[in-house]
Amino acid sequence: MGKIMILNGSPRAPKSNSKQYAEMFSKACAAETEYFAVTKTNHQAICHAMDGFSDVLLVFPLYADGIPVTLMRFLDTLAQNAPSRKPRVSVLINCGFLEPEQNNIAVAMLRLHCKENGYPFGSVLQIGSGEAILSTPFRILVRAKVKKxxxxxxxxxxxxxxxxxxxxxxMFLKASTRYWVHYGKRNGITKEQMATMQIEQ
Ligand SMILES: Cc1cc2nc3c(=O)[nH]c(=O)nc-3n(C[C@H](O)[C@H](O)[C@H](O)COP(=O)(O)O)c2cc1C
Incomplete structure (x- = not known):
């Protein structure tokens, strides 16, 4: 049985939903797994470590209908520092919106990246409502798919x-709007303020 490198490509890896999905995967997996969070400074170290793995599972969120820059930059480094034996790459992606199809483009980007760089492509799990579902009873639906x-x-x-x-x-829209309005209120920010670009500052 091979060994699986789990790579968290979320820009907020230590507090991320991706970290929770990665933990769920490790528990469900019969093979040995090792977890790495991509940071700005560990690209080379991860590339070197990759030699010892048969598989890589990329766990990351959808950002602006694509791949977060944290992961994108790492893939650029990997393209220049490929391991001697290229592992099979699988994907576990989560997005904020309800529809898991929102993730289609990001998955297609990764398929293309793997094809162009000679990595065999494995399996994919696309999660919709990825930041909400973990704190609901529907969590068991995710766990079942993670096992598969x-x-x-x-x-x-x-x-x-x-x-x-x-x-x-x-229903999802109502519940998520209520959640974010309440979240803003707790931080002294109104719904109107959240709808402006100043929210970024
Ligand atoms: C900058 C940014 C861009 C995002 N873009 C999208 C998007 O295009 N579509 C979507 O469904 N969710 C989007 N989201 C929501 C994230 O995918 C969602 O919150 C996810 O659970 C975050 O995962 P993480 O905690 O592992 O980083 C975005 C979040 C951020 C912060």
Whole structure:
């Protein structure tokens, strides 16, 4: 059985949802796993460590319909510092919106990157409502799919799964708006302020 390198590509890795998904994966996986969070300073170290792994699982969030820059920069370094034996790359991506299909473009970007750089492509799990679902009873739906992902990677299969909260878009929108308005209020920020560019400052 191979060994799986789990790479967290979230820009806020220590506090990220991706970290929780990575932990869920490690628990569900029959093979040995090792977790790394991508930072600005450890690209080379991760590239060197990759030699000892049969598989890499990229765990990251959707950012602006694409791959977060933290992961993008790492992939650039990896392209210049490829391991001698290229591992199979699988993906566990989560996004804030309800629809897991929002992640399609980011997954396509990674498929292309792997094709162009000679990495075999493995399996994919696309999670919608990724920051909300973990704190709801629907968490068990994610866990079931994460188990399938782990089994597919261990078996060397290429499959894709999608999972999200089984609620209507209207209900999701209402619940998430209520959540963010309340979140803003706790931090002294109104809904109107949140709708401006000044929120970035
Ligand atoms: C800068 C930024 C851009 C984002 N862009 C999208 C997006 O385009 N579509 C989406 O569904 N969620 C988007 N999200 C939501 C994240 O994908 C979501 O919060 C995710 O759970 C974060 O995962 P992490 O905690 O592992 O970083 C964005 C979040 C941030 C902070």
């Amino acid at each position: 992902l782990a089994a597919a990677i261990v078996a060397g299969q290429s499959q894709t799964w999608k999972v999200t909260m089984p609620i209507s878009k209207g």
